[in-house]
Amino acid sequence: MEKIYTIKDIAELAGVSKGTVDRVLHKRGKVSEDALKKVNEVLDKIDYQPNLMARSLKKKQIYSICVLIPDSANDPYWQPCIDGINEAKKEFKSFNVKVEIFLFDPTSTSSFVETNKTVLNSSPDAVLLVPLFHKEAIDAIETYNSKGIISSIFNNQLKSNTIKSFVGQDLFQSGRIAARLLDLLIKKGTIAIVHIDEDYENAIHMQEKEKGFRDYFENLESGKFEIKTFKVKHPQFKTTLKEYLESNPAIEGLFVTTSKAYQVAKIIAKKPEKKIALVGYDLLENNLEYLNNKTIDFLIHQNPKRQAYLGTTSLIEHFIFEKEISPEKLLPIDIVNTENAKDYFL
CATH class of the missing domain: 3.40.50.2300 (Response regulator)
Incomplete structure (x- = not known):
C-alpha cells in the first residue's frame, strides 16, 4: 500500500520541527527560507496531498453564501437554477456552510437593487448572482468587493475586475x-x-x-x-x-x-x-x-441547472477545502431538435 505521510514523517525527512511543517502546510506564521525550501522539497518528493476532508471538518467557522437569481414565478427558465443550488446544498449539508437563495423580479431593476441591499445587510462571505441588469450588477459587485465579500456570477457574462468567477456559455x-x-x-x-x-x-x-x-x-x-x-x-x-x-x-x-x-x-x-x-x-x-x-x-x-450548481459548489469548495476558484467555466453549447430532445430528460 502507498504510505500515508504524517506531519511527523515530513518533519523528520526535512530535518525541521513539526511546528515548522504545520506552518508551511497551513500557510500561517513565519518560516525561514531554508526551512521552507527543505519542507517543499520533501513534499514534492513524496507527492504530498493534504487531507482536505479532515481539515474541513476541524473548521468551526460557518461560511455564508447568498445566491441571487430571478424568481421562477416570473420566468420558468430559472427553476432549474434553484434545483441546481439545492442539489449543491444537499451534497455539502454536512459541512459548515450555509447557502441561502434570494429571488428578485427579472422585469424590475429596483427589485434587483433592493434584493442586493438585503443580501449586503446579511454580511455573507460570498455572493453568487445573475447579473441580469448590467449597470446595477456592476454597482452591486463593487459594493460587495469593498466589504471584502467574494462575488461570482453565472448565466450572463459581465466584465469587471472585481468578479471572482463566471460560469456559463460564451x-x-x-x-x-x-x-x-x-x-x-x-x-x-x-x-x-x-x-x-x-x-x-x-x-x-x-x-x-x-x-x-x-x-x-x-x-x-x-x-x-x-x-x-x-x-x-x-x-x-x-x-x-x-x-x-x-x-x-x-x-x-x-x-x-x-x-x-x-x-x-x-x-x-x-x-x-x-x-x-x-x-x-x-x-x-x-x-x-x-x-x-x-x-x-x-x-x-444553456443548461441553467448545471450553471447554478457549478457556481455554488465552486464557492463552497473554496471555503471548506481551500480550493482555488476558477475565473471562468464555459459550458458546451448544445443544439437540440426533435431528434435528440428526449435525451435531455433521461
Missing part, C-alpha cells in the same frame, strides 16, 4: 451558432433578431448574442441575408409582433435571444401556409411543445 459564440443554424435552414432572405421583454441597453446577454449573430453573417457573401432587430415588451407583445411580421412579409427566419421562443411560435403557427424558420433557447415545456410540432426548428440548451 454568449457571442452562442449567437454565431444560432446564425449558422438559420443559414442552413433558409439559405437566403430576411432574418429578424427578436428581443423580448428586457431592456436591451442594459442587457449584456442579449447584446452579446446579437453581436455574435451579426458577426457570422458579416463574413458571408453580401446580399444573401438582410438582418433586422425587433424589440418587443408585454402587454402589447402579441399584437405588436403580429403587425411586425405582416409589415415585413420578406422575413424567412427568426432568432429569439431568450427562453421565450414559444411566444413567437404561437403566433407564426397560426399561419402554416408560410413557414418561418425559428431558433430560440432553452428546454422549457412550452418551447418543447413547439419544437416537437416543428414550429421551432432548433433550441440552444
Whole structure:
C-alpha cells in the first residue's frame, strides 16, 4: 500500500520541527527560507496531498453564501437554477456552510437593487448572482468587493475586475451558432433578431448574442441575408409582433435571444401556409411543445441547472477545502431538435 505521510514523517525527512511543517502546510506564521525550501522539497518528493476532508471538518467557522437569481414565478427558465443550488446544498449539508437563495423580479431593476441591499445587510462571505441588469450588477459587485465579500456570477457574462468567477456559455459564440443554424435552414432572405421583454441597453446577454449573430453573417457573401432587430415588451407583445411580421412579409427566419421562443411560435403557427424558420433557447415545456410540432426548428440548451450548481459548489469548495476558484467555466453549447430532445430528460 502507498504510505500515508504524517506531519511527523515530513518533519523528520526535512530535518525541521513539526511546528515548522504545520506552518508551511497551513500557510500561517513565519518560516525561514531554508526551512521552507527543505519542507517543499520533501513534499514534492513524496507527492504530498493534504487531507482536505479532515481539515474541513476541524473548521468551526460557518461560511455564508447568498445566491441571487430571478424568481421562477416570473420566468420558468430559472427553476432549474434553484434545483441546481439545492442539489449543491444537499451534497455539502454536512459541512459548515450555509447557502441561502434570494429571488428578485427579472422585469424590475429596483427589485434587483433592493434584493442586493438585503443580501449586503446579511454580511455573507460570498455572493453568487445573475447579473441580469448590467449597470446595477456592476454597482452591486463593487459594493460587495469593498466589504471584502467574494462575488461570482453565472448565466450572463459581465466584465469587471472585481468578479471572482463566471460560469456559463460564451454568449457571442452562442449567437454565431444560432446564425449558422438559420443559414442552413433558409439559405437566403430576411432574418429578424427578436428581443423580448428586457431592456436591451442594459442587457449584456442579449447584446452579446446579437453581436455574435451579426458577426457570422458579416463574413458571408453580401446580399444573401438582410438582418433586422425587433424589440418587443408585454402587454402589447402579441399584437405588436403580429403587425411586425405582416409589415415585413420578406422575413424567412427568426432568432429569439431568450427562453421565450414559444411566444413567437404561437403566433407564426397560426399561419402554416408560410413557414418561418425559428431558433430560440432553452428546454422549457412550452418551447418543447413547439419544437416537437416543428414550429421551432432548433433550441440552444444553456443548461441553467448545471450553471447554478457549478457556481455554488465552486464557492463552497473554496471555503471548506481551500480550493482555488476558477475565473471562468464555459459550458458546451448544445443544439437540440426533435431528434435528440428526449435525451435531455433521461
